[in-house]
Ligand SMILES: [Zn+2]
């Protein structure tokens with residue numbers, strides 16, 4: 001059935017987001033419709049409004065959502081009415097060579113689910129009946145969303161606040177997973193994390209959980225650095241305070257880091273991350289850069305010093321296993337989620353949420369939907 005839903009939309013690149021009432025059509029074959037309970041406001045959403053991520057408007061934002069299944073399409077057997085679901089910004093077909101080899105974060109189908117559902121169509125239309133694209137096949141910054149099942153992960157969310165659950169599906173998974181899944185940080189390691197937004201803070205807590213002996217959080221925003229301490233950073237460093245940040249970090253880490261995580265999304269920062277490694281160290285690119293962003297690094301660091309440079313998408317996640325795993329860690333009191341949420345917003349307050357994100361005021365802002373809906 002068609003449902004009316006308020007949704008957060010980018011109409012024009014570079015302009016503030018707008019909240020509109022849209023129509024969300026019911027699920028077709030292999031799809032489900034969810035009623036959203038909460039949706040995180042992620043830096044990638046902001047990037048889609050300013051052109052850093054070039055998804056064509058008009059676009060329904062949101063990819064970090066937690067919701068409840070309200071309608072199930074033909075052929076769907078893995079989801080039932082009332083199931084708790086997290087969105088996955090990666091569509092997982094379950095069949096391609098990447099899905100088949102345990103790397104669904106690289107699924108070939110994700111390339112076909114960039115701003116539509118996998119078949120290239122959308123279930124979202126504006127008041128004039130015009131189609132609206134959806135962020136990575138999700139578009140979950142809306143009261144309802146119809147998703148291909150490849151973009152949905154069923155979780156046991158009992159007793160966990162939806163706004164905490166929502167954050168798992170992008171920010172937490174991306175930062176924590178880069179450390180635990182991609183780098184596989186060993187206990188006693190020295191780690192440097194560049195950027196202490198939602199993703200960086202989770203890289204910090206991933207390093208802490210992995211038993212790192214030193215965790216240096218790097219950011220130009222001193223207020224965020226103090227939050228990083230509460231997530232396990234043992235040291236903080238503001239690059240603006242040093243003439244040569246790489247040299248200063250090497251000194252602070254007594255010769256360099258074993259692991260460095262770039263959670264900002266700039267080639268220049270990646271070069272710093274790589275530069276501050278000790279011999280045999282690993283730098284992980286986590287941040288999403290502007291298309292065409294480049295960097296320059298000293299190539300003999302690979303052969304002579306055995307340094308490693310790699311990347312991590314969605315924290316190298318196997319979402320169907322890792323999302324429930326993260327909820328389990330939260331339940332056990334080992335993963336901080338409540339502390340990530342610095343502000344809750346209603347959907348009508350979404351423009352404010354984007355302003356606050358742009359000005360660096362939040363660890364994570366979350367839109368919490370009206371429960372009575
Ligand atoms: Zn995100």
Ligand SMILES: [Zn+2]
Nearest residue numbers: 093096099107
């Ligand atoms: Zn696949």
